[in-house]
Amino acid sequence: MDILELAVGKAHSLGADYADIRIQNNQTEFVFLRNLSLKNTSHNELYGYGIRVFKNGAWGFAHSNIFSEEAVLKTVQRAFYLAEQSGRLQYGKGLKLATERSYIDTYRTPCIIDPFSIPLAEKVELMIEVNKTLLNYQGIKQAMFLLECTKIDKQFASTLGTRLEINAVYTEPTFRATAVIPEDSQSRSFREGGVAAGWEYIQNLNLIEKAEKVAEEAIMKVKADSLGDERRRTLVLDPIHMSLTMHESVGHPTELDRVLGWEADFAGRSFATTDKLGNFQYGSAAVNFLADNTLEGGLATMGYDDDGVPSQKWYLIKKGILQEYGTTRDVAPLIGLEMSRGCSRATHYFDFPINRIPNLYLEPGKKELTPNDLIADCEDAIYIEGQGSFSIDQLRLNFQFGGDMFWEIKNGKKVRPLKKIIYKSNNPEFWNSVDAICDRRFFKTFGVTNCGKGQPGQRGRMTHGGSTARFRNIRVGGSQ
Amino acid sequence: MKKKMKQTGEIIKKICQADDFTLKIYRTKNHFTRFAQNAITQHIDGENVEIQLDVAFDNKTGSASVNQYDDENLTMLVEKTESIAKLNKADPEFVASEGKHNLRQPDDPPQPTVNLKAAEMVDDIRKCINNAQKKEAQVSGISERYITENYMLTRNGFEGYDQEAHFAHSMTMRKGNVETKVSSSINDHASFSMDNMIQQLNSQFDSLQEPQKIDKGKIPVIMRPQAVIEWVSYLIWMYQLREADEGINPYTNQIGKQFFGKNFTLRSSVNNPLIHAPLFNRHGIPTTNIDWIVKGIINNMQTDRYYAQKKGVKPCSVFNIDIEGGKTSEQEMMKQVDHGIILNNLWYIRPIDAKKGEWTGLTRDGVLYFEKGKVRNAVVNLRWNEILHDATKRIISLGESLPIRYNALVPTMLIDGFNFVDVTTF
Numbered sequence: 001m002d003i004l005e006l007a008v009g010k011a012h013s014l015g016a017d018y019a020d021i022r023i024q025n026n027q028t029e030f031v032f033l034r035n036l037s038l039k040n041t042s043h044n045e046l047y048g049y050g051i052r053v054f055k056n057g058a059w060g061f062a063h064s065n066i067f068s069e070e071a072v073l074k075t076v077q078r079a080f081y082l083a084e085q086s087g088r089l090q091y092g093k094g095l096k097l098a099t100e101r102s103y104i105d106t107y108r109t110p111c112i113i114d115p116f117s118i119p120l121a122e123k124v125e126l127m128i129e130v131n132k133t134l135l136n137y138q139g140i141k142q143a144m145f146l147l148e149c150t151k152i153d154k155q156f157a158s159t160l161g162t163r164l165e166i167n168a169v170y171t172e173p174t175f176r177a178t179a180v181i182p183e184d185s186q187s188r189s190f191r192e193g194g195v196a197a198g199w200e201y202i203q204n205l206n207l208i209e210k211a212e213k214v215a216e217e218a219i220m221k222v223k224a225d226s227l228g229d230e231r232r233r234t235l236v237l238d239p240i241h242m243s244l245t246m247h248e249s250v251g252h253p254t255e256l257d258r259v260l261g262w263e264a265d266f267a268g269r270s271f272a273t274t275d276k277l278g279n280f281q282y283g284s285a286a287v288n289f290l291a292d293n294t295l296e297g298g299l300a301t302m303g304y305d306d307d308g309v310p311s312q313k314w315y316l317i318k319k320g321i322l323q324e325y326g327t328t329r330d331v332a333p334l335i336g337l338e339m340s341r342g343c344s345r346a347t348h349y350f351d352f353p354i355n356r357i358p359n360l361y362l363e364p365g366k367k368e369l370t371p372n373d374l375i376a377d378c379e380d381a382i383y384i385e386g387q388g389s390f391s392i393d394q395l396r397l398n399f400q401f402g403g404d405m406f407w408e409i410k411n412g413k414k415v416r417p418l419k420k421i422i423y424k425s426n427n428p429e430f431w432n433s434v435d436a437i438c439d440r441r442f443f444k445t446f447g448v449t450n451c452g453k454g455q456p457g458q459r460g461r462m463t464h465g466g467s468t469a470r471f472r473n474i475r476v477g478g479s480q
Numbered sequence: 481m482k483k484k485m486k487q488t489g490e491i492i493k494k495i496c497q498a499d500d501f502t503l504k505i506y507r508t509k510n511h512f513t514r515f516a517q518n519a520i521t522q523h524i525d526g527e528n529v530e531i532q533l534d535v536a537f538d539n540k541t542g543s544a545s546v547n548q549y550d551d552e553n554l555t556m557l558v559e560k561t562e563s564i565a566k567l568n569k570a571d572p573e574f575v576a577s578e579g580k581h582n583l584r585q586p587d588d589p590p591q592p593t594v595n596l597k598a599a600e601m602v603d604d605i606r607k608c609i610n611n612a613q614k615k616e617a618q619v620s621g622i623s624e625r626y627i628t629e630n631y632m633l634t635r636n637g638f639e640g641y642d643q644e645a646h647f648a649h650s651m652t653m654r655k656g657n658v659e660t661k662v663s664s665s666i667n668d669h670a671s672f673s674m675d676n677m678i679q680q681l682n683s684q685f686d687s688l689q690e691p692q693k694i695d696k697g698k699i700p701v702i703m704r705p706q707a708v709i710e711w712v713s714y715l716i717w718m719y720q721l722r723e724a725d726e727g728i729n730p731y732t733n734q735i736g737k738q739f740f741g742k743n744f745t746l747r748s749s750v751n752n753p754l755i756h757a758p759l760f761n762r763h764g765i766p767t768t769n770i771d772w773i774v775k776g777i778i779n780n781m782q783t784d785r786y787y788a789q790k791k792g793v794k795p796c797s798v799f800n801i802d803i804e805g806g807k808t809s810e811q812e813m814m815k816q817v818d819h820g821i822i823l824n825n826l827w828y829i830r831p832i833d834a835k836k837g838e839w840t841g842l843t844r845d846g847v848l849y850f851e852k853g854k855v856r857n858a859v860v861n862l863r864w865n866e867i868l869h870d871a872t873k874r875i876i877s878l879g880e881s882l883p884i885r886y887n888a889l890v891p892t893m894l895i896d897g898f899n900f901v902d903v904t905t906f
Contacts, residue, residue: 036572037571037572037573037786038541038568038569038571039571039573040543041541041542041543041564041565041568042542042543042544042545042564043543043544043545043560043561043564044532044544044545045544045545045546045547046530046547047546047547047548048528048547050526058519058520058523059520059521059522059523060523061522061523061524061525062524062525062526063524063525063526063528064526064527065527065528065529065547065548075526078525078526081598082523082524082525082598083523085513085520085523085598085599085602086513086520086521086522086523086602088520088602088606089515089518089519089520089602089605089606089609090519090520091517091519091520091521092519119567120564120567120568121567121568121569124568124569125569128569141726141727141728142726142728178726178728180726180727180728181727182727183835184835185726185727185728185729185834185835186835187834260516260517261516261517261618261620261654262516262517262521262620263516263620264516264517264618264620264652264654264659265516265620265621265622265650265651265652265661266622266650268827350524350526350528352522352524389830389831389832389840390830391828391829391830391840391841391842391863392828393827393828393842393844393861393863393904393906394827394828394842394844395906397904397905397906398842398863398902398904398905400840400863400865400902402832420832420833422832422840422865424863424901424902426904426905455512455514455621455622455624455650456510456512456524456622456624479832479833479836479838479865480832480833480836480838480865480867480899
């Protein structure tokens with residue numbers, strides 16, 4: 001039985017204006033080590049299909065994990081019925097879907113060593129070695145290591161005639177050391193997010209060396225001073241830190257569904273409204289943000305989105321000016337666009353595809369600049385590495401960020417570690433304060449695997465990146 | 481479905497060769513009708529099942545889960561789980577599965593919730609949209625119906641089955657810069673009134689005119705239950721005995737001591753008809769009444785089974801939230817301080833300092849400034865950085881506890897000197 005044909009054919013015969021089916025199998029292997037205790041060693045599989053029906057300008061979506069002919073037909077009928085019910089309260093004169101053609105194609109994550117082929121014992125041994133390295137340092141009370149390997153196999157078919165087969169893989173190692181002294185506890189992490197690659201990514205990381213650095217810096221951090229009251233200083237931000245900042249303050253505000261108010265009840269709206277397209281100075285002239293769902297190793301690089309739209313690369317912000325949004329087939333026409341940028345993604349088979357942030361990065365500077373060059377030109381600055389506390393308002397305007405490691409810079413030199421540093425800023429002040437970005441040699445990425453959005457909530461995945469950048473005149477201080 | 485779950489348990493018991501096992505089956509039948517900008521934008525329906533097996537050979541453990549019930553998948557599940565455990569390293573903190581417990585009988589899920597139809601949900605949403613249109617506003621939100629069944633079986637004799645159903649609705653109405661939200665989740669849809677909810681939405685919406693600027697600083701706040709539940713949920717996340725003993729969180733050596741304010745009492749309750757209590761937690765521990773914090777004194781902290789065994793205490797986790805309220809009305813609260821602000825909701829709460837217990841977040845869904853007992857005007861949103869357990873020491877008075885979620889009973893709180901560190905531009 002060809003389930004794809006069966007579902008699409010049934011939807012067509014019922015009178016759907018458009019329909020698609022996504023058969024999806026998400027397999028995840030988790031290994032979680034706390035100190036030297038294996039808290040979770042598991043292999044989890046979620047396998048089923050979701051069927052979307054578009055009728056009279058409205059959506060219906062039903063899902064099932066039963067693969068019989070009867071169940072498939074029933075699921076199509078349910079989706080069709082829900083589309084009819086949605087149509088009772090349709091959007092204006094009804095939603096329209098952006099133009100798209102059909103594709104017959106396959107996509108596979110370039111992966112040399114399938115992470116699922118590596119014996120569990122080998123993974124656990126490596127993790128125990130890392131945790132032992134962390135715990136060997138006096139003062140480290142807690143060592144955590146979470147390894148996640150994920151495989152997503154999708155088959156997609158639509159009434160446009162599209163037939164896709166997508167096999168994606170990603171690997172994400174994260175570990176953390178917590179140092180404790182009587183009056184404080186502080187953590188330092190190795191965390192670069194997920195990478196769409198196989199076990200070869202882990203093999204090239206040299207995790208033991210990284211563990212030594214993490215443990216040493218956790219101990220340094222717990223004994224470090226904080227800053228006093230906030231005042232305006234220069235910030236130098238490493239790419240891993242900046243990935244989170246750009247995710248929150250550029251990625252989310254440029255999702256068109258948010259701009260249009262579709263997420264108003266939970267995730268929020270966006271300050272980057274359509275009247276700002278082409279004229280809003282989002283950042284300084286040095287700031288170019290590229291959306292790129294073709295980025296190698298990117299978590300949103302899957303060949304096609306869940307609307308069946310091919311992966312693309314485009315500027316969201318060019319020379320500091322807001323250019324475009326991330327879009328899906330149902331929202332793009334609402335601002336007069338003919339085509340979608342392919343940002344429609346669902347996490348599991350039972351999730352309805354929603355407008356997601358694409359892979360998004362800050363383009364490296366053209367001039368040859370190293371992080372040390374940036375630091376050398378700072379009289380009074382803070383250098384932040386890694387990610388910490390983060391909080392931003394529902395319009396994605398005003399925010400406060402911490403970090404994972406902090407260094408004070410005085411007269412062009414890193415002079416001492418610090419802890420409990422937070423900075424506050426807003427859009428567009430923050431990105432307009434960028435005066436230098438390191439060149440391509442220092443480009444690094446961070447793969448987000450837990451981007452919460454939607455009702456019901458989904459955890460989306462995408463990759464961000466950039467080279468170390470400098471921000472002038474930002475409010476920085478210590479916490480209470 | 482209970483029968484099928486039990487049958488699955490029998491199959492696993494028969495084919496699993498491991499020294500110990502815990503089988504968990506979690507089934508959901510959910511319906512979501514999502515709307516935005518006065519129209520339905522998503523409409524989702526379906527069933528899910530998760531069959532999770534944890535096994536152990538001696539103290540070598542493994543887990544796996546599938547979402548297919550057939551024999552082939554169940555056999556694969558057992559084989560996979562056993563193979564993970566056999567290849568794994570020994571866990572020095574392994575604890576054998578729970579044995580037999582006498583559990584309370586599960587209540588039947590409320591039929592009006594179970595039988596709720598998509599068309600009825602659309603009818604209710606139409607009321608929200610009609611209301612918004614009358615106000616020349618836009619409304620966005622979601623109506624949700626959840627039906628859940630939960631089964632657990634262990635090699636050591638635990639067997640438990642539980643079920644629940646609840647309905648939730650939330651909506652945000654906006655016109656220009658005025659935006660506010662109401663939300664509710666309840667067990668029995670028969671006791672849900674969309675008209676009452678619309679009335680509450682309108683009342684909040686009408687009170688919020690063009691927001692004015694306000695200076696940051698330490699300001700008395702009247703926190704409505706929706707705002708209180710937000711920060712309490714985050715506080716509970718870090719409320720762990722082991723982390724306290726390791727010196728990581730603020731609660732080190734604080735059991736039995738006055739660590740929170742005297743006006744702060746937090747419990748989990750199994751016999752409060754206003755909030756749902758599951759029969760057992762995810763480790764098979766039967767739920768019982770637990771006093772977490774009574775009049776500011778820490779009585780219990782969340783403890784997993786391994787650490788509870790090590791410390792000689794009972795394992796426990798927060799399964800619902802029952803915060804003791806008072807009798808003070810919002811009008812009376814406004815008279816208890818010279819001036820202050822009323823918060824409908826909080827947003828994007830994150831930790832700043834784990835050891836100090838300092839958190840950050842923003843206000844959301846409308847902020848009102850009051851002075852000399854009267855609401856004066858709406859104000860812009862603010863950012864706060866606050867040591868939350870310290871804030872409970874500044875609770876001046878409490879309103880009546882209300883079922884703000886199907887599993888949470890929370891009062892309005894008047895808290896003095898809440899630490900606002902920044903103002904937003906809207």
